[in-house]
Amino acid sequence: MTGPRLAVCSWSLRPTGPADLAAKVRACGLDAVQIALDPIRRGEWDEGETVRTLGEAEIVVVSGMMGMKGEDYSTLESIRRTGGVRPDETWPENLAAAEANAALAQRLGLALVTFHAGFLPHEPADPERERMLDRLRTLAGVFGSRGVRIALETGQETADTLLGVLDELNAENGSAGSSPAPVGVNFDPANMILYGMGDPITAFTRLSPHVAQVHLKDARPTDRPGTWGTETPLGDGAVRWPDFFYVYRDADLRCNLVIERESGSDRIADVRAAVQYLDPMLP
Numbered sequence: 001m002t003g004p005r006l007a008v009c010s011w012s013l014r015p016t017g018p019a020d021l022a023a024k025v026r027a028c029g030l031d032a033v034q035i036a037l038d039p040i041r042r043g044e045w046d047e048g049e050t051v052r053t054l055g056e057a058e059i060v061v062v063s064g065m066m067g068m069k070g071e072d073y074s075t076l077e078s079i080r081r082t083g084g085v086r087p088d089e090t091w092p093e094n095l096a097a098a099e100a101n102a103a104l105a106q107r108l109g110l111a112l113v114t115f116h117a118g119f120l121p122h123e124p125a126d127p128e129r130e131r132m133l134d135r136l137r138t139l140a141g142v143f144g145s146r147g148v149r150i151a152l153e154t155g156q157e158t159a160d161t162l163l164g165v166l167d168e169l170n171a172e173n174g175s176a177g178s179s180p181a182p183v184g185v186n187f188d189p190a191n192m193i194l195y196g197m198g199d200p201i202t203a204f205t206r207l208s209p210h211v212a213q214v215h216l217k218d219a220r221p222t223d224r225p226g227t228w229g230t231e232t233p234l235g236d237g238a239v240r241w242p243d244f245f246y247v248y249r250d251a252d253l254r255c256n257l258v259i260e261r262e263s264g265s266d267r268i269a270d271v272r273a274a275v276q277y278l279d280p281m282l283p
Contacts, residue, residue, distance in 0.1 A: 007032035012261040018050040022057035028271040029149035037064040063112040084118020085135040114151045114186035123160045144180020151184035155191025159203035161222040184212030189239045190219035194229040208251035216258040234274035245281045
């Protein structure tokens with residue numbers, strides 16, 4: 001296959017191991033996956049078995065995902081405190097995990113790893129903002145030294161804030177051929193709605209020059225400010241998908257499109273329905 005791949009997030013399928021993941025990806029009607037690196041890094045999944053099993057199933061790993069220690073998604077306030085690289089108490093462990101995940105991504109032949117940076121303060125004078133940017137520069141260097149680009153998941157800040165952060169992070173990188181490669185964006189339109197951080201189509205348009213990968217997920221906004229929106233099956237939420245793919249084409253994006261589902265009891269059925277819904281719009 002040439003051009004962008006349609007894939008699924010491994011964690012969406014809640015696999016028990018490599019063979020279960022391979023079977024579930026195939027049950028979704030897909031042949032590509034973004035894989036959570038941490039279970040392999042921690043030894044819960046055997047690396048050789050994972051590579052062999054996915055290879056035998058002819059499933060391509062398009063990218064990796066890293067979770068950050070101590071993240072608490074129970075409320076918007078809890079994830080604001082605990083998310084990404086923000087907490088001082090978890091930074092040493094997250095840095096060590098990043099170093100191991102970067103080596104793992106290199107061994108797996110991955111060019112991209114995504115993660116949540118955490119809530120990035122908007123004001124440039126905020127000392128916490130500069131501390132977080134320093135940590136993100138460090139992670140870009142850790143992964144870049146292994147030939148891997150990083151991309152930040154959208155949703156926990158507005159497009160304007162993220163654009164300012166990317167401008168600062170990439171000021172010295174020059175071009176995509178630099179080492180490390182410019183920090184990119186893993187754009188998730190549903191997260192913009194779930195976190196209440198603005199219209200996803202407007203945000204996608206503004207961030208499109210930085211987009212390295214897309215998560216295809218849907219959601220409805222909350223009617224109670226300060227609380228989560230609601231994730232829905234793709235096509236049942238507030239994301240205007242025809243407009244979304246118009247922006248994708250208009251910006252001449254070629255990045256992979258990865259279906260993500262984080263709620264619901266029948267994930268395979270939901271992903272299969274998403275594949276069918278998306279088919280007429282895919283590039």
